[in-house]
Structure formats: structure tokens, C-alpha cells
């Protein structure tokens with residue numbers, strides 16, 4: 001069996017695409033996400049993972065014109081708030097929201113996440129990112145973004161500080177004894193007294209632990225420093241790959257790093273981004289995939305915007321019909337490197353005609369796709385897939401009512417949830 005998740009934004013979903021409803025206003029409606037979460041819960045999904053960022057992209061073309069005109073990652077709401085709403089309407093699915101270790105003070109983050117763990121009855125998680133864009137740094141008061149690997153060193157200490165805060169309360173600190181009149185026993189609530197190079201926090205947290213005590217920790221950055229960080233702290237890692245060979249190599253790398261950090265690699269669930277094209281027949285699905293591929297190959301501007309987003313470098317400033325100069329970035333290194341992998345000697349136009357999803361692609365009938373996923377997972381030895389698609393009611397139905405039952409018939413995904421909390425279900429197999 002493997003695990004399933006969905007990677008999405010609390011932002012405009014598939015604006016101007018067919019079957020996207022009233023995308024211009026639906027994205028603000030909590031009902032869109034609640035309906036999706038209920039469908040995915042019916043499908044046995046482990047989690048929904050809401051990505052986030054605190055900036056409006058303006059690297060491409062040197063202004064925010066393109067990102068705002070095309071609703072590319074902007075506007076975007078804070079997904080931490082959405083976790084409470086979706087949590088109230090569901091009972092088993094895990095809900096992960098992205099949080100930046102570079103800019104959220106540990107106390108604020110630890111308290112917020114513990115509150116959400118209570119509100120969701122043990123189903124919240126945090127996706128740790130270090131924030132790659134200089135605009136985020138400027139929005140939080142810095143002139144420049146901190147150097148890439150140092151951001152991960154800070155993240156490491158951030159995790160220690162947050163963990164210390166999560167451990168301030170003993171399990172039996174809440175006495176709630178009417179006879180003695182003691183609500184909480186002060187001898188069982190300790191200071192964190194954390195003093196590191198980047199953070200200091202006294203504690204204790206003024207919230208008792210939630211059902212999970214430590215919400216599920218997710219991590220995404222794929223650079224060596226990012227993987228090292230994920231292998232040390234994450235319960236689940238979301239990874240980009242284009243092939244089964246990529247998946248296998250990523251999994252093996254995380255296994256080695258987790259073991260070196262003294263962890264059982266089985267406790268780190270690696271889920272790979274995946275995209276899907278479904279059809280009522282294999283032929284119809286392949287036809288749709290060919291049309292999608294042709295449209296993507298012609299869409300040069302969105303790729304230049306994506307490259308600019310990941311790297312913070314204006315790819316609109318390079319000549320389209322010449323090879324690219326060497327690209328070095330302090331922003332999202334692994335994403336940029338994956339987009340540019342194997343492009344030596346190619347012109348920018350040729351590069352931008354390639355696929356840039358960072359995801360494994362599946363095409364076929366629901367049952368055909370289920371079979372392909374089972375084979376890929378058996379070969380890669382990973383832990384599951386993360387659907388990468390904007391939330392439209394159509395794709396949610398295709399996955400929840402087409403793919404998931406097919407996976408279930410093959411015994412590849414869970415049939416119901418064995419446990420009440422997110423982490424227990426995630427680590428159940």
C-alpha cells in the first residue's frame with residue numbers, strides 16, 4: 001500500500017481553464033476546499049498540503065505585471081487559517097499548511113500549530129520552508145535574503161526551539177480536579193529555556209499539547225542542505241521527480257541521510273508529485289495527453305515565469321534563441337536545477353518548450369493509471385504520490401471517484417482510516 005496527498009495553493013485555481021467553475025471567485029470560497037477535502041477523505045487520502053509564500057512574484061520582466069495578470073501564485077491567502085475551516089468540516093484527513101522557518105518566531109509558530117492541532121483534533125501538519133524569494137525577506141524587514149545554506153542552519157535551530165516549546169507540558173499536567181481545585185499542576189509545566197545562535201525563547205507555551213503533541217512535519221526543499229534538513233526532522237517529504245529512476249534515487253538518498261541521523265527511514269514518508277490525464281479509454285486519454293503536451297510546448301511565457309519564480313532571476317531578459325548563461329541562484333536551488341537539468345547547449349526557447357511540472361505523469365483510464373502507479377511505486381520503493389493540480393471539482397471527482405476506487409480494488413491504498421490522528425495514519429504502513 002502507498003499514501004496519497006494533494007499539493008495545492010489557497011490561491012486562484014485554474015483561472016480560464018475549462019471546467020474550473022467560477023474560478024475568479026471560487027478560490028476565496030472555503031466551500032471549494034471543504035468539498036475537495038471531503039471527497040479526498042472518502043478516497044482515503046493522507047493529506048492535503050497547502051503551499052505558501054509571502055510575496056507577489058516580480059522577477060519575470062522586472063515587475064509584478066505577469067504574475068498579477070495571470071494570477072500566478074498571487075493573490076494568495078494564508079493557508080494556516082484555512083486549516084481550521086477545513087478541519088471543522090472533516091474528521092480524518094491530514095491538513096498541512098506551509099510556514100517559513102526564516103520569518104516566523106518559534107513561539108508564534110509553536111502556539112499556532114498547537115492550537116490548530118486542538119481545532120483539528122490531531123490532524124494538522126506544517127510544511128517547513130526557508131523562503132526563497134528576496135521579496136519575502138524584504139516584506140519581513142531584511143534588505144536581502146539570507147544565504148541558502150544558512151537559511152537551513154537557521155531552520156534546524158528553529159525546529160529545536162519549536163520542539164522545546166512543544167515539550168514544556170507533561171502529559172498529566174492538566175489535573176482538572178474539582179475536589180482540590182487544581183486545574184493544571186505547575187510542577188509539570190516547565191520553561192523551554194532555549195537559547196541558540198538565532199533564537200531565544202523562554203516558554204512554557206501557554207497552550208497544552210494537542211492530540212499529536214508534535215504536529216506532522218513536512219519538508220520540500222531538494223538541495224543537499226534541504227534534504228539533510230528533511231531527513232533529520234520530517235515525517236513526510238514531498239519530492240519532485242520525472243521518472244521512476246529519479247524517484248528511486250531520491251528515496252535512496254533520504255534513506256541514507258535519515259539512517260545517518262539516527263532515524264528509521266521508514267518513519268520518513270517520501271511522496272512524489274504526480275500529474276494525471278484520465279480518459280474513458282486508453283486511446284482517449286492519450287489523445288488528451290498529446291493535446292496537453294502540445295499546448296504546454298507552445299506556452300513559452302509561463303515557463304519563463306516559472307523559471308523566474310524559482311530562481312528569482314528575470315528569464316525574460318535572456319535572448320530566446322541563444323543558449324543560457326550559467327545560472328546560479330540563492331533562491332530555490334533544487335527546483336531551478338530540475339527545470340534546467342540536461343539543457344546544456346539548448347536555447348532558452350527550446351528549454352521553455354519542455355515540460356516543467358516537476359512531476360511524474362500518468363495517462364490512462366482510472367484503472368490503467370492505478371496499475372501504472374502500483375508498478376512505479378513497487379520499483380521506486382517510495383511511499384506514495386502527491387497529486388499536483390489546481391482544485392477544480394472535475395479533477396477532484398476524477399481522482400476521488402475514479403482513480404481512488406481503482407487503487408483500492410488493487411489493494412494499493414487504504415480502505416478507511418485505522419486511527420484518529422494524522423501521524424498515526426501516516427505511519428501505519
Ligand SMILES: Cc1cc2nc3c(=O)[nH]c(=O)nc-3n(C[C@H](O)[C@H](O)[C@H](O)COP(=O)(O)O)c2cc1C
Nearest residue numbers: 051052098129130131220221222223226332333334
Ligand atoms: C514540491 C515542492 C514544494 C514546495 N513548496 C514550497 C512552498 O510552499 N513555499 C515555499 O516558499 N517554498 C516551497 N518550495 C521550495 C522549497 O521548500 C525551498 O524553500 C526552496 O526550494 C529552497 O530550497 P532548496 O534549494 O533546498 O530546494 C517547494 C519545493 C518543492 C520541491
